[in-house]
Amino acid sequence: MFFSQSKLQLTLLLIILVFFHTFCSSHNVIEYLPGFPGKLPFKLETGYIGVGEKEEVQLFYYFFESESNPEDDPLMLWLAGGPGCSSLYGVTNEIGPFTIDFLNSNRSLPSLMLREHAWTKVANIIFLDQPVGTGFSYATTPEAFYSNDTYATELAYEFLRKWLISHPKYINNPLYISGISYAGVTVPLVANNIYRGNEAGIKPLMNIKGYILGNPYTDAFGDINERVTYAHRMGLLSDRLHHSAKVNCHGNYVNVNPENVLCLNDLDRINQCLDKINEYMILEPSCDSVWSTKEDILSSAIPFPGESPTNFLQSVVAPEKKIMCRNAAVVHLYTWANNKSVRQALDIREGTKGEWTRCNKTIQSSTQVPDGTTPYVCNAKSVVGYHKDFAHKNCRTLIFSGDHDKAFPHTATEKWIEFLEVPILSDWRPWFVQGQIAGYTMTYGRDDYELTYATVKGAGHTAPEYKPEECFAMITRWFDESSF
Numbered sequence: 001m002f003f004s005q006s007k008l009q010l011t012l013l014l015i016i017l018v019f020f021h022t023f024c025s026s027h028n029v030i031e032y033l034p035g036f037p038g039k040l041p042f043k044l045e046t047g048y049i050g051v052g053e054k055e056e057v058q059l060f061y062y063f064f065e066s067e068s069n070p071e072d073d074p075l076m077l078w079l080a081g082g083p084g085c086s087s088l089y090g091v092t093n094e095i096g097p098f099t100i101d102f103l104n105s106n107r108s109l110p111s112l113m114l115r116e117h118a119w120t121k122v123a124n125i126i127f128l129d130q131p132v133g134t135g136f137s138y139a140t141t142p143e144a145f146y147s148n149d150t151y152a153t154e155l156a157y158e159f160l161r162k163w164l165i166s167h168p169k170y171i172n173n174p175l176y177i178s179g180i181s182y183a184g185v186t187v188p189l190v191a192n193n194i195y196r197g198n199e200a201g202i203k204p205l206m207n208i209k210g211y212i213l214g215n216p217y218t219d220a221f222g223d224i225n226e227r228v229t230y231a232h233r234m235g236l237l238s239d240r241l242h243h244s245a246k247v248n249c250h251g252n253y254v255n256v257n258p259e260n261v262l263c264l265n266d267l268d269r270i271n272q273c274l275d276k277i278n279e280y281m282i283l284e285p286s287c288d289s290v291w292s293t294k295e296d297i298l299s300s301a302i303p304f305p306g307e308s309p310t311n312f313l314q315s316v317v318a319p320e321k322k323i324m325c326r327n328a329a330v331v332h333l334y335t336w337a338n339n340k341s342v343r344q345a346l347d348i349r350e351g352t353k354g355e356w357t358r359c360n361k362t363i364q365s366s367t368q369v370p371d372g373t374t375p376y377v378c379n380a381k382s383v384v385g386y387h388k389d390f391a392h393k394n395c396r397t398l399i400f401s402g403d404h405d406k407a408f409p410h411t412a413t414e415k416w417i418e419f420l421e422v423p424i425l426s427d428w429r430p431w432f433v434q435g436q437i438a439g440y441t442m443t444y445g446r447d448d449y450e451l452t453y454a455t456v457k458g459a460g461h462t463a464p465e466y467k468p469e470e471c472f473a474m475i476t477r478w479f480d481e482s483s484f
Contacts, residue, residue: 027063027166028347033098035336036112042067042097042120046346048137049162051155056144058352059159060136062091062127063167064120074479075173076125076212077160077190081181083149083376084363086135086356087127092333094180094464095119095471096127100336102329109339110332117472119464122479124170126163130156130186131376133360138352149380153189157197160190164204174209180462181408184216185378188386195393210396212475215408215461218416219382221254226412227279228253228270233411234282234404237273245270279406281460287325330358384416391422394448398478402459402466403439410455417453422446431474431484438470441484452478 027047031039043065048058066073078095080087092099097118101111119125129135131152132145139145147155164171177191191211198205217223232242245266249256253270256263278286336342337356363376390397399417401410426443431454439455456463456470464471477484 026347030345030347033112033345034339034341035101035109036098040098041114043070048349049159049166051158051162052144056140057132057155058138058140058349059132059155060129060138060348061159061163062087062096064091064097064125064127066124067097067118067121070124071169071173073173074123074176074209075170076119076123076176076178077156078125078127079130079156079177079179079183079186079190080127080134081179081183081217082134082359082364083131083152083182083186083378084134084360085182086358087129088135088337088356089330089333089358090180091127093329094462095125097121100329100332102332105332107332107335109341110336112336115468117464117468119472119475121472122476123176124173126160128156128159130159131363133363133375136346136348136353136356138349145375147375148377149185149189152376153186154193156186156190157193160194160206161197161202161204164206168204171204172207175207176210176212177208178212180214180216182217184213184218184408185380185383187211187213187216188383188390189380191390192386195390210398211390212398213400214463215401215405215410216399216413217408218387218413219384220378222382222384222416223408223412225252225254226409226415227406230406230409230411231270231274231277234406236277236282237270241266241269241273274406277406280462281326281402281466282404282406283458284326284460287327333358384419387416388420391420391446391449391451395450397449397451398454398475399451400439400454400456400463400471400474402461402463403455403457404459404466405461405463407461414453417444417451420444420451422449422451425450429484433470433473438467438473452484454484 027045030044030046033040033044045063045065046061047063048060051057051059078087078090080090090096095118097115097120098112099115101113105111129137131137131147132139132155175194177187177194179187188211191208194206194208198208228237228242228245231237232239245253245263248260248266249263253267256267258264276286278284334356387397399413401408401413403410422444423446424442425445426441428440428442430437431439431441437457439457439459441452441454444451444453454474456467456474459466459470474484
């Protein structure tokens with residue numbers, strides 16, 4: 001009799017929790033999107049979930065059900081970088097099931113098309129706009145806009161708990177916290193909250209299996225300091241200049257003594273060599289001006305004599321010639337996301353947000369000092385310690401790096417992975433797609449912990465954007481636990 005009453009009470013409690021969280025959140029299943037021809041061939045849900053003491057932060061998400069086996073396929077929480085960059089870019093430009101049809105779009109309503117190598121073919125994915133102020137997420141009070149790394153990731157953990165309560169069918173799916181770029185900070189913090197919550201018995205218990213990171217920002221000093229060495233390895237700096245800087249700066253290119261004239265001179269020469277390099281993809285043109293002019297926002301003019309010293313190696317280019325920039329496609333994304341019919345289809349709450357932007361510049365430009373005047377404080381200077389703690393848990397980790405990213409170089413990532421002091425299970429070796437080398441990989445592990453590291457050959461900062469087929473093969477094989 002006692003067992004029956006307890007079971008009934010537990011059932012009633014779960015019903016109340018589901019009702020409460022459904023009432024305090026909203027979600028909408030979308031079958032049609034402006035710009036896409038016909039009915040969507042995948043399940044898309046968007047919505048808000050309130051978090052914080054009084055649910056003053058409303059986090060917006062896009063959820064795509066796996067196109068293969070949603071009942072058993074992994075559940076991924078995908079966090080974008082920035083901080084303050086919208087996960088919609090991850091949907092359209094990185095791993096989501098649709099993208100902007102750039103060649104067949106105009107500036108009134110861009111067209112959408114399916115992505116062949118979408119990760120939603122093998123996983124259920126929640127794309128979350130966080131921290132507050134990112135994408136379509138908003139706050140109901142001015143005070144709630146103030147945040148930092150640790151608090152924002154506590155709210156992301158609360159979001160995931162509430163999402164799973166209102167979507168109980170996914171509670172038993174293998175869970176991976178995932179992201180790219182500055183998510184190198186937020187993903188470990190969220191994962192740590194989940195592991196701690198499970199250990200404390202906080203319901204619902206999550207079936208976390210590990211985490212996935214691409215070109216992660218991990219350490220405020222190490223990632224930035226490594227840029228000089230990386231630039232030398234990629235042939236952007238001479239042996240003589242790199243050696244001089246290494247000696248004169250004592251290997252520290254970030255915290256430089258202002259009286260160290262020799263070091264400052266070397267760094268000035270290095271800056272001249274790297275100034276026009278696209279740090280997110282060193283092989284592509286630097287297109288900062290794509291954002292500075294609205295009259296010709298799709299292209300960037302090639303510099304002419306007068307902007308740089310005349311050199312006999314420079315070719316003469318006709319003044320009307322333009323360079324097509326990768327960022328040009330983002331202009332169409334802005335147009336699409338801010339179209340009234342699109343916002344209605346996505347069920348964006350009217351009056352909560354102004355213009356959608358890829359990255360919230362107010363958050364990005366916040367200082368690193370918690371002086372109480374900036375909306376966001378980057379207070380997690382290094383998360384290497386979290387990775388070291390995960391190495392003693394039941395945890396699978398995939399770290400991948402586009403090897404042509406200078407912003408957060410793969411060489412910096414390799415250094416902190418070695419710092420974890422986890423035994424090597426499989427040493428440096430190539431991995432293949434279509435019979436061609438797609439990159440190089442290593443596997444580390446002990447007991448219930450395993451870390452797979454992979455470079456993506458020829459990819460930039462957001463590797464799936466540059467090498468979609470290779471990255472799809474990578475994630476599929478890793479989920480299947482098959483060898484690269």
